[in-house]
Amino acid sequence: MENPFRPSFGAVPIALAGRSFALDAFEHALEDHPGSEQRSTLISGARGTGKTVLLTEMEMIAQDQGWEVLRLHTAAASLGEELRELVLERLREVDPDAEGTRLTGAGIASIGSVRTETVDRYSGGPSTATALARLAELAGASGGGLLLSVDEVQSVDLDQLAGVTQLYQDLVRTGRPVAFIGAGIRSGIEALLAQGKTTFLRRAHRVELGAVDxxxxxxxxxxxxxxxxxxxxxxxxxxxxxxxxxxxxxxxxxxxxxxxxxxxxxxxxxxxxxxxxxxxxxxxxxxxxxPALRGIAAGKLAYLEAMLEDEGPSSTAEIGRRLGRDHGYQSVYRRRLIEDDLIQPAGRGYVEFSLPYLRESLLLRRQEHPAPDAAPDVTVRRTRSGARQSAPSAAARTATSRTDRKKAR
Ligand SMILES: Nc1ncnc2c1ncn2[C@@H]1O[C@H](COP(=O)(O)OP(=O)(O)O)[C@@H](O)[C@H]1O
Ligand SMILES: [Mg+2]
Structure with a gap:
């Protein structure tokens, strides 16, 4: 019998722990609550907390209710272009009537044609906004709507994403049946909300994922x-x-x-x-x-290492003392590490690691990267080959040429 567990990122598990509230609320919002804030949802959480899985599950719920789902891939060079391609492609499939023919400028017979060719044919076609509105209306006519989703928000070009969310906002404003889900690590979601053009998303429903009990x-x-x-x-x-x-x-x-x-x-x-x-x-x-610790700023790492002395939560005042820094410095790094989802507040004046086994991982890291000697070595000395160069001998020449050969390789 095959192993039923799915320990890989993005893989939907057989049993979903602790996500029913979020899923029920979303399902409810899709059913008959056009104005519901849950129709715009932002999922945040550290790596491995199940953002992609929750997003996928929400998309499935939407599909089951007759919604069209367009998921944008963050790897796309241009999000706007990708959205346009996706919506036109989908319209071709679901809108094969006269309207569709006008939209595509081609008959149904062309559906099977080579994609790039078809996309080219659209270059003079309807605007992305028009195409999105059309798809939303078509899906709405049978009780559904149009769901746009973006995973890994932190890796998307923010201006491009703002362009997409503006299209979405226009659809909301004109009363189209639409929904939006963005998922990403907390700092990515915060950056999105801080972007001037996405202020309307600040009213979006927030789902913060972490460990379940x-x-x-x-x-x-x-x-x-x-x-x-x-x-x-x-x-x-x-x-x-x-x-x-x-x-x-x-x-x-x-x-x-x-x-x-x-x-x-x-x-x-x-x-x-x-x-x-x-x-x-x-x-x-x-x-x-x-991966999270690779390339981490020295100040952040020092903060995390200062926490290692405690068995449980660490006092921030004590961390400041251990680092030999003032309160201001300590609180800047505290905030940065919280944004990175590496630590979390644990009651007033205390912090703790936010993910399991980070303590053990920091200890393992110490073994792999031993701390440099306390006093930096500031000496400069002549190398052996350097010394030989200044006093050439038969033996030294051989050694030098060997070095040269190595260099040449
Ligand atoms: N609610 C859940 N219950 C059980 N396993 C889950 C749950 N959510 C995610 N997983 C599992 O956790 C792993 C990471 O999920 P993923 O959605 O890729 O996380 P993220 O996108 O936050 O990095 C996957 O192996 C997935 O099967
Ligand atoms: Mg993910």
Whole structure:
């Protein structure tokens, strides 16, 4: 039997932990609440908290209700161009009547024609705004609407995204049945909202994703296994939930590893689960914390390392003292690290790591990148080959030419 867990980014899991409120609210908003703020939703959260999965699930709900869904890919060189292509392509499929013919300037027979050719044919066609309005109306006529979605907002060119959201805003203003979902890490969403032209999005419904509670994680793991020919006992499921810390990516990873460890046994045992902890830490280090810490500013790293001394939450005043810096400095880095989703407030005057196993990852990182010596080495000395150059000998010549050969390679 195949492993039922899906520990890869963007992969929709079999059991979704703790997202029912957000999904129900969205479904409700699509049903019959044209003015509902939930029709514009911004999803934020750190890597691996399930943004893409939630976005995908919302798109499926919309599709089931007869909505047209256009998902923009952030990799596209021009978001505006991509939107135009997508909407025209979709119109060709759903609008094969006279109106469609006029729009496309070609008969239905051309539907199968080469795409670039068809796109060219549109270059003089309707504006993107007109095409979007037409698609929204067509979908609206059968009780649906038009959903635009953008994932990884933090990697999109903000001006281009603002262009897209303005088109969306016009559709809202003219009463078209439309919805918009943007998903990204918190700093990306904040940057989008700070952009002058997207102020209307500040009223959008915000969904902030994080860990689910450990019991919910355990239940998601149990339910995933319940759909197979294997089982997991209640205690093992609880421990798996604990090791996952409720972090969505780890729910899948711990589940998958425990499944592997059980080597085909009918029941996944407690020991199979316990053994996943070390590899979960390494996995987080490689796939989540490693990338986030790579190239991190020295000031931020120093702040995080100053937190390592504490078992639990760290006092910000104490961090300031450890860093030998004043309150202003401390609070600037506190804010930056919160924006990066690396730490979070933990009661007044305290912060804690926001993702599981970041502490362990920082310790692993220290082993990989030992701190440079406290006193920088300011000496300069002549190299051996340099010394030989100033006093040539037969042996030195051979050595030099060997070095040269190496250099030439
Ligand atoms: N609510 C959830 N319950 C269980 N697993 C989830 C949930 N959301 C996401 N996952 C799993 O977490 C991992 C990361 O999800 P993804 O949506 O790619 O995160 P993000 O886009 O925030 O980086 C995937 O393996 C996915 O299957
Ligand atoms: Mg994602």
């Amino acid at each position: 450990v019991g919910t994680a355990a239940e998601a793991i149990r339910l995933t296994i319940a759909g197979t020919d294997r089982s997991i006992g209640p205690e093992a499921a609880v421990v798996a939930g604990e090791i996952s810390c409720g972090y969505p990516y780890l729910i899948q990873y711990v589940g998958a590893q425990a499944w592997e460890n059980s080597q085909g046994a009918a029941e996944i045992a407690l020991e199979d689960v316990r053994r996943t902890r070390d590899s979960a830490i390494r996995q987080m280090h490689m796939n989540v914390h490693g």
